[in-house]
Amino acid sequence: QSALTQPASVSGSPGQSITISCTGTSSDVGRYNYVSWYQQHPGKAPKLMIYVVSNRPSGVSDRFSGSKFGNTASLTISGLQTEDEADYYCSSYTTSSTVVFGGGTKLTVL
């Protein structure tokens, strides 16, 4: 199972919006709405930001939103804040009953 494809890096200024893409195949992202997004700050454990494509866990800011079209899922962060600077990972359930992560995207808030 190959990793989902994410851009290595994205950047934005405070207050702006950015979108991180996550491209899979018809065996994972395209087949199921079981896409999650995680935020990871350096030296910390990942934190769940989005589950089942577009749902936010309690306590996650509504500046974070998720969507999916075909084999590509997306995470949008609006009103960028300096504390949003982190690595972001997508994941998906697969037809092999496994989970596959994306390679990760480093978000820099300029």
Added chain:
Amino acid sequence: EVQLVESGGGSVQPGGSLRLSCTTSGFPFSSYWMHWVRQVPGKGLVWVSRLNRDGSRTYYADFVKGRFTISRDNTENTLYLQMDSLRAEDTALYYCARDPGAEVGYNDAFDMWGQGTMVTVSS
């Protein structure tokens, strides 16, 4: 307070074994699916294994199948990962993660993570 605390990591030679533990508290452990995820420092997350609530169904990534065994003790609120025939490429930080499950709308979404335990396989 919900806590997941991994232990059991360390240094081992290729071909050796380790048993990781994930001790949990603050939530009904037996109500959650549990997973192991690993991360080479500076690299991305990689899913390793999944176990259902009563421990009867196990799932593994192809690269650990036949070498790693996931299990749980719901009386001790603890998750395990028995790692045999270890290889250099198994060197990573191993996280345990909690999954509420599809019945409550989470499908392989990990809502709580431990801080990880480091495994180093080297001669």
